[in-house]
Amino acid sequence: MAIYGYARVSTTDQNLEVQREALGAAGCETIREEKASGTSMQGRDELEILLQFLRKGDTLVVTRVDRLARSVGDLQTIAKELEMRGVALKATEQPVDTSTAAGKAFFGMLGVFAEFETNLRSERQMEGIAKAKANGVYKGRKPIIDNAEVHKLAAEGLGATEIAQRLNIGRTSVYRVLKSTVAAKSEAA
Known part of the structure; x- marks a missing residue:
């Protein structure tokens, strides 16, 4: 019966040291760590490896x-998988211990708050972008497609697929550029 730790930060410029120390102090024999967003299970290879490795009687600590x-959905999925395999989940900074009824209840509440916080952050970001657009500050991402080059290659008789391959862009983007030019010409006429 081993104790395993999992540490995660969202961006590469964040530091895992504080989590690493806390997990070590909690008795974790092995600590898996990664720098990836927690909003999805996709692309979190270290977590996937750890979840596959855990056995009955083990404890996962975060x-x-x-x-x-x-x-909440991802937390519930992970918790259910751990429960079915007989693995306990504990948190060093929160009273979470899924081997107890109170710990399970608190775990569920924390999951709701974590998702709520993510949603609030997203709303604030959208509000900030809308305000910046209204003030003329936010222009969006800089275009990566050279419209003139798309038109030049189309004038040379190349099809959308070949243009897309040469410029390393999606074929839909080629059609969008060509369509917008046709629409602009018809509006000008």
Whole structure:
């Protein structure tokens, strides 16, 4: 019966040291760590490896449940999988211990709050973008497609697929550029 730790931060410029120390102090023999968003299970290879490795009687320790996942659905999926396999889940900074009834209840509540926090952050970001657009500050992402080059290659008789391959862009993008030019010409006429 081993104790395993999982540490996660969202971006590469964040540091895992504080989590690593807390998990070590909690008795974790092995700590898997990664720098990836917690909003999805996709692309979190270290978590996947750890979840496959855990056995009955083991304990998975995180510092906070939002390190494990930021959506209620993902947290419930992980918790259910751990429960079915007889693995306990504990958090060092929160009273979470899924081997107890109170710990399970608190775990569920924390999951709801983690998802709520993510949704609030997204709403604030959208509000900020809308305000910046209204003030003329936000222009969006800089275009990566050279419209003139698309038209030049089309004038040379190349099809959308070949243009897309040469410019390393999607074929739909080629059609969008060509369509917008046709629409602009018809509006000008």
